[in-house]
Amino acid sequence: MTVQAQADEGPVSTTIATIADEVGVSVTTVSKVLNGRADVSPETRARVEASLERHSYRRRSRPRAEGASRIDLVFHELDSAWAMEIIQGVEAVTAVAGLDVVLSQLGGRHHPPQSWLDATLTRRPAGVLFVLCSPTVAQQHQLRRQGIGFVVVDTDSATTASVPTVGSNNWNGGLLATRHLLELGHRRIAIISGPEDVLCARTRLSGFRFAHEEGGIPVDPAFVRHGNFYLESGYEHGLSLLDRDDRPSAIFAGSDLQALGVLRAARRLGLDVPGELSIIGYDNLPVTAWTEPALTTVNQPLRAMAGTAARMVLELARGDELALHRVDLVTELVVRESTAPPR
Amino acid sequence: MTVQAQADEGPVSTTIATIADEVGVSVTTVSKVLNGRADVSPETRARVEASLERHSYRRRSRPRAEGASRIDLVFHELDSAWAMEIIQGVEAVTAVAGLDVVLSQLGGRHHPPQSWLDATLTRRPAGVLFVLCSPTVAQQHQLRRQGIGFVVVDTDSATTASVPTVGSNNWNGGLLATRHLLELGHRRIAIISGPEDVLCARTRLSGFRFAHEEGGIPVDPAFVRHGNFYLESGYEHGLSLLDRDDRPSAIFAGSDLQALGVLRAARRLGLDVPGELSIIGYDNLPVTAWTEPALTTVNQPLRAMAGTAARMVLELARGDELALHRVDLVTELVVRESTAPPR
Known part of the structure; x- marks a missing residue:
């Protein structure tokens, strides 16, 4: 079976040319699909996507991309002091690494719209940090193929095992x-x-x-x-x-x-x-x-959670394997004045 | 007088070649100074800067730059719910305009370090919005020459008349x-x-x-x-x-x-x-x-102030003249429960 044979050679051996040959399109068309460009028919795009998936295609080298010096911080909702804690935790890590933080919010949606994803595939940031939201499975594949690492900060724990996640207990x-x-x-x-x-x-x-x-x-x-x-x-x-x-x-x-x-x-x-x-x-x-x-x-520990996630994004950007895929930081009781024995 | 004669021709007629001729350096060197590159001697840089200033040099056309789809939001300090209000006000405007917001903070400094400015000159964002901080006069010149518009949100009012500013009364x-x-x-x-x-x-x-x-x-x-x-x-x-x-x-x-x-x-x-x-x-x-x-x-009205400043940055990015250079939004008393007649 062709597909199996290809897989045996290991995913890294798959080139864009292999995909183009298999689907019967030009290398340019495969490249367009990878880069999230709009000028490919939905039908062709689906066939190319399927082939990329079968071959577990991953971009091998990252040429200097427009977005190489930025990480995207995507919020489900940009709201309240809660989000500020996250921003500060991320900023503390990215400032040291000399990376820009680009902020966006999904207006309450739990997955980014395809338009956001397409722009991100083109721009190729060093990585993406999702907060209380996550890419869909299809979007995960697209990001991985482009070599764009992502980590989710998710007290929600609704994310799947395939997504690197930082939460708390x-x-x-x-x-x-x-x-x-x-x-x-x-x-x-x-x-x-x-x-x-x-x-x-x-x-x-x-x-x-x-x-x-x-x-x-x-x-x-x-x-x-x-x-x-x-x-x-x-x-x-x-x-x-x-x-x-x-x-x-x-x-x-x-x-x-x-x-x-x-x-x-x-x-x-x-x-x-x-x-x-x-x-x-x-x-x-x-x-x-x-x-x-x-x-x-x-x-x-929202700041520590955000900082941990940011460091994981940087590890992925360096091409390192993550030491831990799912991290839950510890929660602690802080006793102040609003609790006392009942009368 | 040469300088006067040049000025009479109007600033837009000055090209990089004119500057290079006058200073006696290559066009490449002038270009490096404009782009904030480090590989020019301080002395040459100073002479080129002085010439650019005399000619009120402004970049005429903005070729598609790496940063064209972003505006930089630079905080004096990234702190508290106060900063969150500003972020939300900016985001509401940039989201509609399809621009990214890139966040940075100066760790309490009131002017950006030259390293930040050099990176910004290279990257050429659509504009910069400073919050409780502002570029120095020299940095203002550098930004203007590169056609990078900037607006300050400043309740501090310490900014000079030459800097577009949004404050409150x-x-x-x-x-x-x-x-x-x-x-x-x-x-x-x-x-x-x-x-x-x-x-x-x-x-x-x-x-x-x-x-x-x-x-x-x-x-x-x-x-x-x-x-x-x-x-x-x-x-x-x-x-x-x-x-x-x-x-x-x-x-x-x-x-x-x-x-x-x-x-x-x-x-x-x-x-x-x-x-x-x-x-x-x-x-x-x-x-x-x-x-x-x-x-x-x-x-x-922090959100409205931030939104107004963001819209001004977009106006500058389009090459429009600002309708208003200094805007103070109105402050209002909000009476709740912490005030009452004295006993």
Whole structure:
């Protein structure tokens, strides 16, 4: 079988000429497909793509490309102090390496549009760092063929094993926060987690449940909420949890911003924090040290995660194999003033 | 006089060959100087620079440059939610224009190092947007010669008239905040402004004094403080102002972060806000709507300022004359919960 024979020779032996011969097109056409150019018919492009895939084609040498001195930092959404932590973590690494950071955002989408990918294939940056988003499988192939390395920062953990990813230990974060509340004596603990379809939210919830099981304390199903990670969500779920007679004595929020929303709901209802309600946030954004009261939270080391991912992108750009393909940095509890024993 | 004669022909008539002839070097050497290349002796470079300056040399046409699809966003410091507002304002404009945003920071310096400038001259971005920093006069000349437009976002107002600048009305901001406190009945108002050598800090202080004069209320010199714009500064000045018998009944902070520091100092001393102390911040960062109590503040329209500056950079990149060279956007008072009449 031709395909098998080619594969036996090893992927590096495949040249553009081989692909062009097999598909029956010119070398220029194959090159155009590789470079993400638009002037190839969809049908030809599909045939070339399929051939490239069969041969596991990878560009062998990287001639000096326009984008060689830049890495692209692509956000799912460019929002809040959370994104700033990531930017600072990346910038600390790229500044030393003399690389530019090019910023873009996908306006809430989880995969980049093909137009972004085509531009990136043409420009060929030293690498791409995706934050809470990732290339589709087809896009991964296209990037790899062009020798453009990519790493995902993903607390979401929705990425596949084939994608180098830096995350943090969400289960441990959920466990630590809940244990802290249980150790303080809380027995009625609510959780407002992230969206139910986001893996990190379910993972933290799993840690929350595990801590309860450890202590032999049942979880009240009415106390398990899913919101988004923003302030308003914390405020609304906070109001609905706290404005009832059998209200929880503690709330574990899905993010620091959400925790600020809970804090506001408590204040609206005249509840003292931490006297009548303990609150734990998640992320440990700088502002949490300065809120009133200062927020007990789970440190998600965003800068270190971003820095680690940036260093992995640089390793890939140098053509090195990654020592680690999936890294989860450790989460830690930071106890401040918003948690106390229940009255 | 040769120089005058050349000038009369108009600057656009000067070619690189003219410069090379005058200085007695090759066209290649002049080109190297223009492109910020290192392999020209300092002495020759100085003579070429001087000639270019005499002739007001400007590159006439912009061949497609490596950097044509990017604008550089250069921060004095990449820090806090403040920078995030700027990034979002720029990104909203460049995303529509299909331009990349390349991020860098000067680590607290107010002018870019020559290494950055040399790289930028080589790369030739569509334009540069400086935030709280600016090119030196020599660097301005170098950028202009290469046809690289630049605009400064500068609440600092330390930039010269020759640099297109977007700022905001600091004097008005100081006036509005102080008037609000006086109208509430405060007579003992302290101000913690920015550093004394920063013009925007002095300008706001001037608005603060003007409001007092308007009302015939004297300003206690002990109540005029200069700090930096960060949390710790607000906390320290806050403690020192509030831990005395004749403490102020209101504090006007130099930034929202500083105001959060004051809030914390008040709490440390057991003072109720706004019952025993009114606090006003500056900037109107998103978090101020959610602090406890929500912060009365002066809206400095950072996103709009950044967006305006980005649009000016695009105008320059198109070769248009700027309609406005210096734009100050309006500041507004945002009344929330941290201000009330004194007891």
